[in-house]
Amino acid sequence: MNINIPRGTQDVLPEQAAHWQYVEDIAREISHKYNYTEIRTPIFEATELFQRGVGDTTDIVQKEMYTFQDRSGRLITLRPEGTAPVVRSYVENKLHGHPQQPLKLYYFGPMFRYERPESGRMRQFYQFGIEAIGSDDPAIDAEVIAMAMDIYEACGLDRLKLVINSLGDKESRTAHKNALISHFSPRIAEFCEDCQARLEQNPLRILDCKVDRDHPLQETAPAILDYLNEDSQRYFEKVQRLLTQMEIPFVIDANLVRGLDYYTNTSFEIMLEEPEFGAITTLTGGGRYEGLIEDLGGPSISGIGFGLSIERLLMALEARGALPDVNRGLDVYLVTVGDVAAEKGAGILRELRAEGLSADKDYLGKKVKAQFKAADRLRAAYTAILGEEELASGMVKLRDMSSGEQEDIPMKRLAAHVRQLQK
Incomplete structure (x- = not known):
């Protein structure tokens, strides 16, 4: 159900x-x-x-x-x-x-x-x-x-x-209240039950009634400004x-x-x-x-x-038409190739986030092409690519997603380098 x-x-x-x-x-x-x-x-x-x-x-x-x-x-x-x-x-x-x-x-x-x-x-x-x-x-x-x-x-x-x-x-409202009671009393039976109950308690509420808003007495009711x-x-x-x-x-x-x-x-x-x-x-x-x-x-x-x-x-x-585009997108999307790179990526993500950057990676075992599509959907400014070659060299390929330019960056300097690029 x-x-x-x-x-x-x-x-x-x-x-x-x-x-x-x-x-x-x-x-x-x-x-x-x-x-x-x-x-x-x-x-x-x-x-x-x-x-x-x-x-x-x-x-x-x-x-x-x-x-x-x-x-x-x-x-x-x-x-x-x-x-x-x-x-x-x-x-x-x-x-x-x-x-x-x-x-x-x-x-x-x-x-x-x-x-x-x-x-x-x-x-x-x-x-x-x-x-x-x-x-x-x-x-x-x-x-x-x-x-x-x-x-x-x-x-x-x-x-x-x-x-x-x-x-x-309070003094002005009391004077206005008495005037409203005198105004509505003769024909109060023509109003809804709520208005009838309000007459003595709070006749000001009659003026705000959604049911009787078009009643002729509403147009001629005493105005509060005349009783200030x-x-x-x-x-x-x-x-x-x-x-x-x-x-x-x-x-x-x-x-x-x-x-x-x-x-x-x-x-x-x-x-x-x-x-x-x-x-x-x-x-x-x-x-x-x-x-x-x-x-x-x-x-x-x-x-x-x-x-x-x-x-x-x-x-x-x-x-x-004034709702702005408030989706800032990710700073970095980490693309990993292979199980070892995926595990290593967990530490890299933590370092990026510790530096104040927004970062994410794939958790569904997607192919590289699908990971790049995910980075596009998330409007990532950069992708960091980590595979067997990068693991061996201790480097990460950093790609600017707007220009397509790519450079090799030491893993330990990735977060600081992205911060520098942002400045």
């Missing part, structure tokens, strides 16, 4: 993994430029973390989490997003006492959501994310947005559209000025609502306007959160971050 991969997951094959490593390396490099350091949290956490951190009214908690009981009867959840685990670690390890504040962190890892699988949306997806915790300065918001833009541009994407909004502080108090308005205006100062174009969308309960003030999404990719597609999103750290037992401080899907980024690069 064949056992197939679970629905909504994928195997990343070797030729694909090279592209994953390419974009991951770019994300790490830009993280370093912005002074972010890596944090690694468990793949599973206590279910309560996401119930409290993400919010009981979200689709993630209500419908999408992979939750199970462990052998001690504790409720455990495979992490559906990265912010709550990072904040949990921040609180538990008392990182608010770290001398460098705000604390700038980045993470990589798989996330899990039980959703209908479709293009760019998997049940296990791989995410890069950042969190800047401990500052209320709007400049951090602008920096986080700039960092996300830099990653996409460094990967080779243009035609990016940045959309921003403000969800306001003076502090929230001033904060949002400064974020806009900073983005303008950085020469980062943006569009304000009062209907931009992020899917997690902890967001306040700045929220944003980056979209790709690419004809080959279809309609305008969201690549990443993020925003500021206040109260989350305190809710999880930490001090009353705020943070901001974003999460970036590696799969969706690679899809965008493919649609853009």
Whole structure:
């Protein structure tokens, strides 16, 4: 009986993994430029973390989490997003006492959501994310947005559209919440069951409903920007000025609502306007959160971050024709003739690798011609040929695969000689 991969997951094959490593390396490099350091949290956490951190009214908690009981009867959840685990670690390890504040962190890892699988949306997806915790300065918001833009541009994407909004502080959100309840209440029976349940708990989620997105009341719903108090308005205006100062174009969308309960003030999404990719597609999103750290037992401080899907980024690069050829090829492929040469080749390979060179040989007993074909497939820069004649003389024939030129090199000097040729 064949056992197939679970629905909504994928195997990343070797030729694909090279592209994953390419974009991951770019994300790490830009993280370093912005002074972010890596944090690694468990793949599973206590279910309560996401119930409290993400919010009981979200689709993630209500419908999408992979939750199970462990052998001690504790409720455990495979992490559906990265912010709550990072904040949990921040609180538990008392990182608010770290001398460098705000604390700038980045993470990589798989996330899990039980959703209908479709293009760019998997049940296990791989995410890069950042969190800047401990500052209320709007400049951090602008920096986080700039960092996300830099990653996409460094990967080779243009035609990016940045959309921003403000969800306001707690006072502004309360005023907007009351206005939404008054707006939707008279006709709430026309909405789906989820929206009806959200009306009193979190009516902002109604604006993000996929089922009722075309309902006429959605178009006339009160906009959060009309309910920003003076502090929230001033904060949002400064974020806009900073983005303008950085020469980062943006569009304000009062209907931009992020899917997690902890967001306040700045929220944003980056979209790709690419004809080959279809309609305008969201690549990443993020925003500021206040109260989350305190809710999880930490001090009353705020943070901001974003999460970036590696799969969706690679899809965008493919649609853009911007996936680079990242197969570097081998430095040396060792061609051996005979059993004695094959055994001797094991030591030569070790010496080459110890010198920092990538090297390989045949392990299937192939003929010489087939070994050269293998070297071509592996895009080897050089082949080192070892047979009876070379064993007797202590030399190796080194062939430049691009020019075809060949020279005899002492076995003990092979690694150093290839290094010299590379320079």
